[in-house]
Structure formats: C-alpha cells, structure tokens
Amino acid sequence: MDRIINDFTINIATANGTGSQSANLILLQTLFDMGIPVSGKNLFPSNISGLPTWYIVRLSDHGYQAPGNRTHIQILVNPATWEEDLAALEPGTVVIWNTDSKMEMGRDDVISYPVPMTKIARGLNPKLARMIANVVYVGILAEMLGMDQDVLETAIAKQFGGKEKAIELNSEAARLGRAYFTDELNKEDSYHVEARDVEEGGFFVEGNEAVALGSIFGGVQMLSWYPITPSSSLAEGIISWLPRLRQQNGKATYAVLQAEDELAAAGMVLGAGWAGARGMTATSGPGISLMQEFIGLAYFSEIPSVFWDVNRVGPSTGLPTRTQQGDLTMLYEGSHGDTQHIVFIPGTVEECFEFGWRIFDAAERYQTPVFGFSDLDLGMNRWACNGFDYPNEPMDRGKVVLTKEQMESISNYGRYRDVDGDGIPYRTLPGSGLDPILYRGTGHDEDGTYSEKPDVYYKLMKRLKRKIEGSRDNLPAPVLREEDELDIGIVFYGSMENTIREIDDILENETGKKVSTCRIRALPLHSGVREFIEKHKTIIILEINRDGQLNGIIRKEYPNELLNRIHSVAYSDGMPPRAALYAEKVMEVLKEVGA
Amino acid sequence: MSEKPVRAVKLNVINEPKDSYTGGKSSLCPGCGHDQISSVIVNSAWENGIEPHRIAKMSGIGCSSKTPAYYLGQSHGFNTVHGRMPSVTTGANVVNHDLTYLGVSGDGDSASIGIGQLIHAIRRNINMVYIVENNGVYGLTKGQYSATADVGSKKKKGVTNETQPIDLCAMAINLGCSFVARSFSGSKKQLTSIIKAAISHKGFALIDVISPCVTFNNNDESLRSYGYVKDNSTDLHAVGYIPHFSPLEQVEVPAGAYRDITLHDGSTMRLETISEEHDVSDAVAALTALHSADAERKHVMGLLYFDGEKPSLDDDLNLLETPLVELQENDLRPSEKQLDDVIASLRG
Numbered sequence: 001m002d003r004i005i006n007d008f009t010i011n012i013a014t015a016n017g018t019g020s021q022s023a024n025l026i027l028l029q030t031l032f033d034m035g036i037p038v039s040g041k042n043l044f045p046s047n048i049s050g051l052p053t054w055y056i057v058r059l060s061d062h063g064y065q066a067p068g069n070r071t072h073i074q075i076l077v078n079p080a081t082w083e084e085d086l087a088a089l090e091p092g093t094v095v096i097w098n099t100d101s102k103m104e105m106g107r108d109d110v111i112s113y114p115v116p117m118t119k120i121a122r123g124l125n126p127k128l129a130r131m132i133a134n135v136v137y138v139g140i141l142a143e144m145l146g147m148d149q150d151v152l153e154t155a156i157a158k159q160f161g162g163k164e165k166a167i168e169l170n171s172e173a174a175r176l177g178r179a180y181f182t183d184e185l186n187k188e189d190s191y192h193v194e195a196r197d198v199e200e201g202g203f204f205v206e207g208n209e210a211v212a213l214g215s216i217f218g219g220v221q222m223l224s225w226y227p228i229t230p231s232s233s234l235a236e237g238i239i240s241w242l243p244r245l246r247q248q249n250g251k252a253t254y255a256v257l258q259a260e261d262e263l264a265a266a267g268m269v270l271g272a273g274w275a276g277a278r279g280m281t282a283t284s285g286p287g288i289s290l291m292q293e294f295i296g297l298a299y300f301s302e303i304p305s306v307f308w309d310v311n312r313v314g315p316s317t318g319l320p321t322r323t324q325q326g327d328l329t330m331l332y333e334g335s336h337g338d339t340q341h342i343v344f345i346p347g348t349v350e351e352c353f354e355f356g357w358r359i360f361d362a363a364e365r366y367q368t369p370v371f372g373f374s375d376l377d378l379g380m381n382r383w384a385c386n387g388f389d390y391p392n393e394p395m396d397r398g399k400v401v402l403t404k405e406q407m408e409s410i411s412n413y414g415r416y417r418d419v420d421g422d423g424i425p426y427r428t429l430p431g432s433g434l435d436p437i438l439y440r441g442t443g444h445d446e447d448g449t450y451s452e453k454p455d456v457y458y459k460l461m462k463r464l465k466r467k468i469e470g471s472r473d474n475l476p477a478p479v480l481r482e483e484d485e486l487d488i489g490i491v492f493y494g495s496m497e498n499t500i501r502e503i504d505d506i507l508e509n510e511t512g513k514k515v516s517t518c519r520i521r522a523l524p525l526h527s528g529v530r531e532f533i534e535k536h537k538t539i540i541i542l543e544i545n546r547d548g549q550l551n552g553i554i555r556k557e558y559p560n561e562l563l564n565r566i567h568s569v570a571y572s573d574g575m576p577p578r579a580a581l582y583a584e585k586v587m588e589v590l591k592e593v594g595a
Numbered sequence: 596m597s598e599k600p601v602r603a604v605k606l607n608v609i610n611e612p613k614d615s616y617t618g619g620k621s622s623l624c625p626g627c628g629h630d631q632i633s634s635v636i637v638n639s640a641w642e643n644g645i646e647p648h649r650i651a652k653m654s655g656i657g658c659s660s661k662t663p664a665y666y667l668g669q670s671h672g673f674n675t676v677h678g679r680m681p682s683v684t685t686g687a688n689v690v691n692h693d694l695t696y697l698g699v700s701g702d703g704d705s706a707s708i709g710i711g712q713l714i715h716a717i718r719r720n721i722n723m724v725y726i727v728e729n730n731g732v733y734g735l736t737k738g739q740y741s742a743t744a745d746v747g748s749k750k751k752k753g754v755t756n757e758t759q760p761i762d763l764c765a766m767a768i769n770l771g772c773s774f775v776a777r778s779f780s781g782s783k784k785q786l787t788s789i790i791k792a793a794i795s796h797k798g799f800a801l802i803d804v805i806s807p808c809v810t811f812n813n814n815d816e817s818l819r820s821y822g823y824v825k826d827n828s829t830d831l832h833a834v835g836y837i838p839h840f841s842p843l844e845q846v847e848v849p850a851g852a853y854r855d856i857t858l859h860d861g862s863t864m865r866l867e868t869i870s871e872e873h874d875v876s877d878a879v880a881a882l883t884a885l886h887s888a889d890a891e892r893k894h895v896m897g898l899l900y901f902d903g904e905k906p907s908l909d910d911d912l913n914l915l916e917t918p919l920v921e922l923q924e925n926d927l928r929p930s931e932k933q934l935d936d937v938i939a940s941l942r943g
Contacts, residue, residue, distance in 0.1 A: 222690050255690065259682065267683045268685050271688070272686040275690045276690070293679075388934060395927070436669055439673045
C-alpha cells in the first residue's frame with residue numbers, strides 16, 4: 001500500500017461546549033510545530049453548548065489552506081450528526097469512532113477504528129471524562145499517523161498555559177490514546193505524517209487578532225463596538241492588548257466603549273473623528289446595515305472614521321457562524337444617495353495587521369468613512385504567520401489646520417473648499433477656535449453654511465467624487481501573478497487568497513492552461529486592475545457570494561469595450577471555498593465562453 | 596468734527612462682548628419658544644465666561660436641532676442625525692473631555708427616535724448639558740403629536756391625544772441622572788440659572804424645557820401652549836446662580852429659607868424655598884412632585900434632582916488627563932520593540 005504523507009484532510013465531528021476545541025487546537029499546533037503545512041477550519045454553530053461542530057484539519061505539503069475537497073479521516077464523536085457524517089464519506093475513509101456513544105458503525109466499506117474514548121477518559125478522571133475523551137482521539141491520531149509525542153506534549157502545555165494539572169491530565173489522556181491504538185488496533189490505512197523543516201518564528205494567529213494589533217499600532221484612540229459574531233474577537237483583541245501597549249503611568253491613551261447598539265457605535269466613531277481623534281468600530285453585516293445613516297453623514301460631512309466588517313452570511317441574520325463575501329457592495333456604496341467609499345480588503349493575516357494601521361491614515365487623509373473588509377474565515381480561523389512588519393511610514397493625520405499661522409497661509413479657506421485641487425479640503429478641530437463651523441448632514445456650501453442651491457449641491461457632489469477617485473492609486477495595489485500566455489486571468493479578493501493557488505493548480509491540471517491572477521486589495525479599484533484586465537483575453541471575477549458583487553462594481557466603472565471579456569463566477573454556501581468546487585465553476589464558465 | 600463718544604461695550608469676566616456668543620439669524624417661526632431658549636443659551640454662556648471656542652454645540656434633527664446655527668457662532672458644532680446626538684457627543688467627549696458639550700434636542704428627537712441613545716447617555720453620565728426643547732409636536736413635518744404630548748391635549752388641527760406621554764424628567768430620575776430640571780422657555784430668569792448651573796455641573800444634565808410651538812400647538816386646549824403653561828405651572832423653588840468668579844458676599848442673601856448647592860466648577864446654585872422645601876437629593880420626592888403636578892394637570896418647574904458625586908464617563912475610563920486628541924504619534928504608536936514583544940508572546 002502506498003504511503004500517503006502530509007496530504008489529507010481530517011474531519012472531527014463533535015458538539016460545541018464539550019472541550020473539543022482545545023483538543024483540535026492541540027492537534028493543529030502539533031502538526032504545525034512538526035513543520036507540516038496545516039490549516040484548521042472551525043465550523044461552529046450559533047450556540048453555546050450542545051450543537052454540532054466540525055473541525056477540519058488539512059495537511060498539505062503543497063501549502064494548500066482551503067478545507068480539503070473530501071474527508072480522508074473522520075473522527076465520529078457526536079451522535080447527533082453520526083449517521084449524516086457517516087453517509088457522506090467516500091469508501092476507504094478512515095473512521096475513528098467512539099464506541100461509548102451508543103451508535104452503530106453502519107458502514108463496512110470504510111476503515112473502522114472503534115475506540116472506547118469515554119471509558120478510557122473515565123478511567124483517568126470520571127468528572128472530566130467528556131472533556132478528556134477529546135484528547136484521547138488526538139492520541140489515537142498521533143499514534144496512527146506517527147506524530148512525535150514530545151511535540152504533542154509541548155502543544156498540550158501551550159494550550160493549557162501553565163495549568164500543571166490540566167497539562168498532566170491531558171498528556172496522560174493522549175498517551176492512553178496512543179497505547180490503545182498500539183495494543184488494540186491494527187493500522188490498516190496508508191496515512192502518515194512526516195516532520196518537515198520548521199520555519200523559525202512561525203505562529204498561529206486569527207485575522208481578527210491581527211487587525212486588532214494593527215489598529216493599536218495605527219494609534220486607535222476610541223473603539224466603540226456592539227458584540228456580534230464574527231467580529232467580537234476583533235474588538236476583544238483590541239481590549240486585551242491595549243492595556244499592555246498603550247498606557248502612560250497607568251492611564252489610558254484610548255477609550256473603549258461598548259455601545260448600546262451599532263447605531264450608537266457608529267455615532268461614537270463619528271464623534272471621535274469630528275473631535276480630531278482616530279475612532280473605529282468593528283462589526284459584521286447586520287451592524288453595517290444599522291450604521292448606514294451615519295455612514296452617509298460621515299461621507300457628506302467628511303468625518304474620518306474607520307469601520308471593520310467581518311463578513312458573515314447574509315441576508316438578515318443569515319448563517320451567523322458561516323463565511324461569505326456578501327457585503328462588498330454595501331460597503332462600497334453604503335448609505336442613501338450617491339456615495340462611494342474606500343474599502344481595504346486584506347487576504348492574509350499579515351495584511352490584516354498592515355491594513356489595521358494603514359486604514360486610519362486613509363480615513364484622515366481623505367476625511368471620509370473607510371472600511372476594512374474581512375470575513376469569518378479569515379477573521380476567526382487560525383492562520384500560520386511569520387510575523388508582522390512594523391509600520392514603515394509615519395502617521396498621516398491629513399489636512400488639519402492646527403495654528404493661526406497655518407490658517408493664514410491658506411488663501412480663501414473654507415471647510416469644504418478645495419483649495420489644493422485634490423478634492424480634499426482642510427479642516428479645523430473643535431476647541432481650536434480656528435474657523436469654527438456647524439457640521440451638518442444637510443446641504444452646505446464651501447464654508448459649511450446651509451444651502452439648497454442647485455449648483456452648490458452639484459459641485460459638492462462632484463468634488464466628493466473627485467476626492468475618492470483620487471485615492472485609487474494611493475491604496476494598496478493589487479497583487480498580480482501574470483503568466484506569459486496572458487490568456488485567462490482571475491480577479492479575486494480577500495480570503496479567497498487561501499484557496500486560489502489550489503484552484504490554479506486544478507485548472508492547470510485539468511485544462512492545461514496557465515492562469516494569471518490578480519488579487520484586489522482595495523476599493524476604489526487601483527489602475528493596475530484595469531491594466532491586468534486589458535492584458536488578458538478572458539477574465540473571471542471569482543468571489544464568495546451569489547451575485548458577483550465585484551463583477552457588478554467593475555461593470556459599472558469600466559468601459560464597454562472591456563466588458564465582453566469579463567465573466568463572473570460567484571458561489572456561496574456558507575463554507576470557506578473548497579478549491580475543487582470553485583475550480584469546477586470556473587471551468588464551466590470557461591467552457592461556456594469558449595476560452 | 597468732534598468724535599462721537601464710543602459707547603462702552605459690556606464685557607464678561609474673560610473680556611468678551613456678548614456678540615462673541617451670538618449666532619446666525621433664526622429661520623424658525625416668529626414667536627417660537629426655541630428662539631427664546633437660544634437667547635438664554637447665549638446669555639448663559641456669556642455670563643458664565645466660557646471661552647466661546649471651548650464649547651461644542653451638538654444636536655440631532657428637528658426644529659430644535661436647527662438652533663445651534665442661531666447661537667455661539669464661534670463654537671464648533673455638529674448637527675448630526677435624528678435622535679443620535681448622544682452617541683456622537685459621547686465619542687467626542689471621551690477623546691476631548693476639556694470642552695463644554697451643549698446638546699440641544701427636541702421631543703421627537705429625544706422621546707421617540709432617540710430615546711435609546713438618551714437613556715444610555717444618562718446611564719453613562721456623560722459630562723454634557725442636554726436641553727430638550729419640548730413642545731409636544733413634530734414641527735418640521737407639520738404638526739404630528741410627539742411622545743411627550745399630554746393625554747387630553749389638543750393641538751390646533753386634529754384630534755385629542757389619547758396616548759400616554761413619556762415624562763423625560765421622571766425617566767431620567769429613575770435612571771439615576773445626575774442633574775434633572777424642568778423649565779419653560781418663557782421663564783427666562785429661571786431657565787438662565789438652570790442652564791448656567793448645568794454647565795457648571797460635571798455629569799449629564801437633562802433640562803426639559805417646555806417650549807410652545809406657535810404654529811401647531813399653541814391653542815388653549817393644548818397643555819403646552821404659552822397661555823396654559825403660564826397659568827398652570829408651579830415652581831419648586833426660586834433658582835439662583837452664583838458663578839465661581841463672583842464672591843458670594845456680594846450676592847444678596849434672601850430673607851427666607853434657601854439652600855446652596857456647590858457645583859463642580861465651584862459655582863453655587865441657590866434654591867430659595869417658596870412654600871415647602873424640595874429636597875433635590877431625594878429622587879422619590881422629585882417623582883412625587885412630578886406625579887402630583889401631573890394629577891392636577893400642572894407643570895412643575897425647577898431643579899428636580901441633583902447628585903454632584905456621581906462619576907462621569909470620562910472618570911470611569913481611567914483616561915489620561917491630557918485630552919486624547921492632543922496626543923501625538925509617539926504617544927499613540929507603540930514602539931518596534933513592543934511589536935517584537937507582542938510577536939514573541941504570540942509565538943508562546
């Protein structure tokens with residue numbers, strides 16, 4: 001039998017609130033510490049305890065990070081999904097199942113490893129049996145796949161940071177799992193792990209925590225937020241790091257406010273921005289829906305403000321614990337009337353950190369609401385990371401008039417007068433005594449005075465358009481990978497980054513065609529995106545939503561002669577993108593258009 | 596040609612003329628109660644000797660919320676969105692706690708669309724003055740009843756209101772609001788003292804001001820008409836204000852009973868008993884006064900409740916004394932070494 005090394009997917013079916021997450025993270029950390037490229041996806045319910053949860057661990061020497069296209073090893077612990085999980089498996093799948101769950105092994109075409117997980121755990125500690133049983137399956141896997149016990153125990157120690165009793169108990173549970181596999185079972189499968197060269201200094205981090213740290217290094221002065229999955233851990237990340245990084249003599253250089261709702265959270269961000277500070281909020285789609293009115297006010301009265309949207313599945317409450325790129329249009333064109341907003345779109349945890357600080361510079365430079373667009377997959381899963389680069393540019397606080405002398409040097413100052421021709425006016429801050437105005441969401445002239453005059457409104461709206469247009473090439477440029485053929489190009493964004501290479505490889509294997517890729521990292525679109533599209537014969541816009549939202553934006557903005565070559569592939573079922581599925585959708589379209 | 600004698604312009608304690616506190620021309624209906632309140636705001640700020648540029652004028656949407664354009668032209672302001680002025684003020688307040696935040700709202704803005712934000716601003720005890728210009732109707736949309744319209748009240752056009760009103764003062768007292776007062780746009784003296792005291796107070800000061808809408812709700816069947824309020828209001832006390840920069844000795848001491856309340860900035864609020872003493876530290880007494888007046892279809896005026904000890908939001912947040920807006924990059928961006936430490940701790 002051929003050995004299959006470091007190239008398979010483990011699916012762990014448990015119930016939430018049973019401690020399985022700790023066991024799964026120990027497994028992930030152990031593989032990572034062995035130098036094996038590995039990714040973990042937590043598919044969890046909107047619930048605290050008792051509902052089905054799946055954890056998908058993908059090992060891939062190719063470095064593929066998407067959830068695997070099929071399950072190779074299934075851990076069955078949860079009776080609630082037992083039959084469904086079992087039925088979905090391909091013949092030959094390894095099934096490690098808990099014989100104490102009073103369920104039957106209903107398949108004879110799989111490799112079955114029955115294990116009395118609860119009984120083994122109960123032998124160790126009857127009270128904690130349910131929790132420890134999870135580490136027993138980690139032990140079984142460790143023995144079955146050939147994982148290093150020392151590395152495993154180090155991972156356990158890391159997971160339970162300093163709690164000696166828990167470390168000893170869980171280590172013993174893992175050892176008992178190993179022993180059970182050796183003594184009672186025969187290895188009939190072909191899956192193995194092999195240690196690889198460990199890249200020094202690597203660690204796991206969630207996208208939300210990376211944004212949190214980036215925000216702190218961007219000098220956040222006011223965070224207002226309302227709890228919502230999947231963005232809460234972003235705000236909580238900021239809250240947990242701030243005291244360590246941003247106090248002076250025990251006093252805070254920041255304010256954190258848990259708002260009464262997302263409307264208030266947005267209002268607080270505007271208040272901070274109006275006063276001259278760096279304010280931000282973090283939310284998800286439903287929160288952005290509630291913030292729409294304030295977003296329009298920020299755009300129209302030109303208040304620097306930062307909003308992070310960690311996208312979950314909409315519309316409405318949708319699938320609150322699943323992932324999607326369904327909010328892009330809402331961010332780009334948020335609020336009523338004509339608007340257009342800057343959107344930063346990280347695709348990696350390193351970019352989550354970088355955009356976390358850069359976004360404040362953009363908000364203050366352009367005096368406008370700026371969005372960070374992440375999603376549940378990027379935000380709440382753990383991703384391998386080698387470190388964050390310290391900000392390589394000083395803060396850009398934008399065009400703020402701070403002194404009388406400065407004011408006198410500007411001829412014909414008006415809060416909303418474009419004296420430099422870049423569409424960006426100067427502003428003064430409350431308390432400064434310099435040219436005070438009453439900010440307003442109503443029509444206003446260049447001095448900020450109320451006006452309903454047709455030409456005043458028309459000119460104001462044209463200037464706002466020019467202002468945001470001017471940001472295009474100052475925002476993060478697209479990441480391009482161009483093949484010599486310049487035949488097919490895929491345009492994509494955000495967390496699709498973690499699946500695109502595998503999609504690319506599948507396309508090349510199946511069609512023989514080399515595909516270029518262009519990852520958009522901000523809206524409005526950088527001129528490099530158009531150049532990429534112009535260079536290629538066929539363009540696929542690939543995204544994780546139903547309607548092809550980026551495709552819609554591109555079609556609205558690009559000239560007709562470019563549009564014939566552009567095709568949308570948009571698909572969303574709540575899951576992080578599986579490469580085979582999205583590759584198939586791309587191939588269908590390529591076939592359809594004869595590319 | 597002989598020179599005309601220059602008339603001495605009256606200056607306040609910081610040598611500013613009253614003109615430094617005025618604003619643009621009002622576009623409200625002639626006789627609107629709100630304009631009277633605007634002029635009281637101008638007087639109060641001037642007499643209190645606040646630097647005009649250190650005031651922030653905040654408002655929501657509605658007739659009342661338009662008024663910041665009509666006073667304090669040298670102050671920055673923010674005419675925000677309907678019912679959401681409290682949150683914007685909160686965000687501004689925590690990053691710059693050195694400004695005097697003066698919010699103006701209406702009964703639609705505060706008792707309906709914005710009641711949630713008002714409640715939470717009270718709960719947080721944000722250091723601000725919050726004036727409700729309360730006329731019982733939506734003026735800008737042409738006279739619909741608001742949530743403060745009294746049962747049995749009848750506006751100029753339409754049916755009698757049968758829906759129970761929300762008493763913002765009673766609500767605020769129940770929420771533990773640190774300064775709760777009710778006044779009337781026509782009681783210039785009382786209102787001036789109350790607004791001045793509210794400015795001197797640190798914490799959330801709610802001032803519910805009955806301010807008749809001359810266009811839609813000033814007929815005799817309305818409980819919020821000039822005529823009705825004049826004939827049917829009871830003062831809890833006579834309210835006086837002695838600023839911290841003016842020695843107490845120079846103020847005439849009333850013949851009858853009075854109580855002095857020391858405010859956060861050292862100014863004094865003097866409450867002279869009219870018939871029976873009202874204890875402003877007694878929330879139950881304040882609610883009783885409101886309910887008794889209500890039973891008699893009267894309005895009770897004065898300082899209803901006061902708590903000068905309650906910490907305000909900026910106290911709770913353990914903020915640096917320097918307002919956060921004044922911090923520079925070296926205060927706000929942690930060092931490269933700190934980033935190295937963060938990464939080391941993530942590596943575990």
